[in-house]
């Protein structure tokens with residue numbers, strides 16, 4: 001789903017050449033008919049990109065090969081550019097991960113106030129995990145107070161960005177590592193607080209159990225989104241409430257509804 005974050009004309013189709021295997025498999029999972037058509041046209045007219053996607057993500061080979069087989073027509077430069085601009089805009093929520101400086105300027109990060117996280121619990125001397133850190137919105141917010149923060153992020157460009165930022169800010173207690181919410185690279189009972197924003201929810205039950213595993217008894221799981229601009233007429237997440245999360249609501253600076261969730265975990 002596009003959130004109108006990027007102007008396709010400003011970004012090259014070569015952005016896809018920065019993507020790693022995981023991201024390519026997310027691209028191969030896109031089912032929107034217009035996105036599939038654009039991918040099909042672009043790959044039929046761009047041998048380098050086709051070669052890269054197939055070889056970087058071998059499990060997606062059949063998908064991409066079949067896409068290209070469906071299109072026999074070659075397109076002129078201008079028409080192709082229109083398809084490319086469309087694809088970049090349609091996949092903006094993924095493409096933006098390749099451009100952390102642009103991502104950090106998006107409203108949901110730039111307008112967000114760290115008090116929204118710091119007011120949920122006391123982070124003093126806590127061992128904190130931030131899952132799917134992105135540009136480090138949550139991780140850096142607690143770094144001054146926490147004993148240490150592990151920022152787990154699967155995208156190389158975002159890890160690289162956070163490492164530079166951490167160095168600039170002179171943090172010595174922020175550790176940035178590769179990993180995913182499905183299989184956190186930590187032993188049991190390691191953290192006092194696990195935070196995330198816009199990550200939890202692909203598979204609520206499995207992800208919840210994995211977060212509980214790395215959390216000590218009486219630790220907290222916190223889901224703290226940024227300054228979302230979307231109205232949520234259906235209210236807070238039913239899934240999280242059913243799992244026993246408490247929540248609070250506020251109206252974001254961009255006039256959307258933001259729900260923050262937390263749960264103390266008894267083991």
Ligand SMILES: C[S@@+](CC[C@H](N)C(=O)[O-])C[C@H]1O[C@@H](n2cnc3c(N)ncnc32)[C@H](O)[C@@H]1O
Nearest residue numbers: 131132133134137154155179180181197198199
């Ligand atoms: C919308 S961004 C939010 C970034 C950050 N949490 C924030 O709220 O500012 C989602 C982040 O989750 C990461 N991500 C995607 N799939 C993930 C997974 N399975 N496990 C952990 N992180 C994931 C993405 O790479 C991206 O950095």
